[in-house]
Amino acid sequence: MTKSSRSLSGRLLFQDKGILPTKRLLLSFLLFTLVMLVASLVGLSWTMIFMLNGLFIAVSLIDLAFSPTKKEVDVKRGIPEQMERGLSYPIQLNMKNVSRRDMSFRIIDGTPQSFQTPFPLQGNLSGESKGTLTYDAVAPVRGDYHLEKIYLRYRSSFGLWEKQKTVKHHDQVKVIPDLTETKKVLEDAQRYLLYEGTKIRKQQSGTGEFAKIRNYVLGDDPRKINWRQTAKLREVMTNEYEPEHGKYMTILIDCGRMMGAELKEGNRLEKSIEAALTVAAAALQNGDYVSVLAFSKGVHVYIPPAKGMAHLQTILQRIYNLEVDGAESNYASVLHYVQTVQKKRSLLLLFSDIHNFLHENSALYYLQRLRRQHMFMMIGIEDEMIMRRIKTEPVDIRHAMMKSMAQKQMLVKKREKAKWEKQGLLMVETREEKLAATAVSYYIDMMNRGLL
Known part of the structure; x- marks a missing residue:
């Protein structure tokens, strides 16, 4: 394709700059041409027909004088610096027309192809005025994005010719994981788990750190009555305990090939990152130390343990742009790495594909050594296709074979x-929408039981 043809295609594809005829002009020219053809049948010369056609086009160009010049029109974009994956965000386009001429316009923002947007936008703008357009955009893929251009087409009230302008406006947007589950946990972890239908096991009686002395109420354990305070205050008082704080949790996120398997919404890695952030928020809110390690055939990201809610932002900014690696995960290598960097007893929580992990015999040796010092738990997303095949009725031979193969797996x-x-290596599979809730419930259960 030559340079001139690329420039022409760019104009036709709502890009570049220049002028274009509108549908109104093309229809008018078609009707005028038909009239000229009829006139040629009654004796009008072809020379006169060509002259009149040229005069028609020349007169139509006067329309350009009734629309603003390109220097008199400007557009600026207002977009959040950070967007959550899969959520809708309003984006503003602020337009300004400093001329005295009114205009009708169509506009397309230069958003990435993966963004879901309702373009083109249309509207009218009076002379010497400003206007704001708002549209909703959804970013389904995490990562860093650069928005550089805004494409504008506008015309006068006659609407014969359309001017095209490309406005350069640079913006950088981070698309981070969906934090809906994380926010619910931070608001109220107990209510969140109950809403998700997860049963919370009560804390073992008399375990954990002493929290406070309070009035005894019906249902409290009589063994925790504080008799000294009861005698002093002349009313029954009881000791209240809470799970110990300052424990260590290491979250392992598998970024290997199998984590790219598509689900109803996103893939396994997307759900694992969102669940990891949710359980990290619960642990940090509880006063525990959290470290995160992302890996495939090697270690991609390692975030040392720290506590406090500010550490959640550190984790988010380090893992929001993780991508699936085409290579197989090397579990033995990453477990050896964990053994070297995590010296204190901690809960190792691995988000991975259980089916793939079960066939990694070399990892068992390192896990047996880690088990002496750490607690290990692996959580994955169950294969819905296999579960669906198991539940199907064997109405014919084909369905019976598929059901038997699924049952065998x-x-x-x-x-x-x-x-x-x-x-002593706990493994749990759950549905994709329950992954975060399951991880948080197991974490709270282990803390309440004092297993660390």
Whole structure:
């Protein structure tokens, strides 16, 4: 394609700059041409027809004088610096017309192709005035994005010719994971888990750190009555305990090939990152130390342990742009790395594909060594297709074969899980929409039981 043809295609594709005929002009010219053809049948010379056609086009160009010049029109974009994946955000386009001439316009913002937007936008703007257009954009893919251009087409009230202008306006946007679940946990973890239908196991009686002395109420454990304060205040008082703070949690996020499997919304890595942020928020709010490690065939990101809610922002900014690696995950290598960097007893929470992990025999040796010092838990997303095949009715031979194969895969997985769980390695599978709630509930349960 030559340079001139690329420039022409750019104009036609709502890009570049220049002038273009409108549909109104093309229809008018078509009608005028038909009239000229009829006139040629009654004796009008072809020379006169060509002259009149040229005169028609020349007169139509006067329309350009009734629309603002390109220097008199400007557009600026107002967009958040940070957007959450899959959520709708309002974006503003602020227009200014400093001329005295009115105009009708169409506009397309130069958003990335992955963004879901309702372009083109249309409207009218009077002379010597300003206007604001607002549209909603959804970013389904995490990462860093650069917005550089805004494409504008406008015309006069006659609407014969359309001017085209490209406005350069640079903006940088970060698309981070969906933090809806994280915000719910920070508001009220107990209510969030109850809403998700997760049963919360009560804290073991008399375990944890002493919190305060309060009035005894019906249902409290009589063994925790503080008799000294009861005698002093002449009313029954009881001791209240809370889970110990300052424990360590290491979150491992698998970025290997199998984590790219598509789900109803996003893929396994997307859901794992969102669940990891949710359980990290719960742990940090509880006063625990949290470290995060993302890996595939090697370590991509390692965030040392720290506590406090400010650490959640550190974690978010380090892992928001993680991508699926085409290579297989090297579990043995990353577990060896964890053994070298995490010296204190901690909960190792691995987000990965359980089916793939069960066939990694080399990881068992390192896990057995880690188990002496740390607690290990792995959580993954169950294969909905296999579960659906297991529940189907065998109406014919084909469905019966598919059902039996799915059942066989499930039996093999259960047998392998039992082998690992005998070593004290907990493995849990759940539905994609329950991943974050399941991770948080297991964390709270372990803290309440004082397992760390």
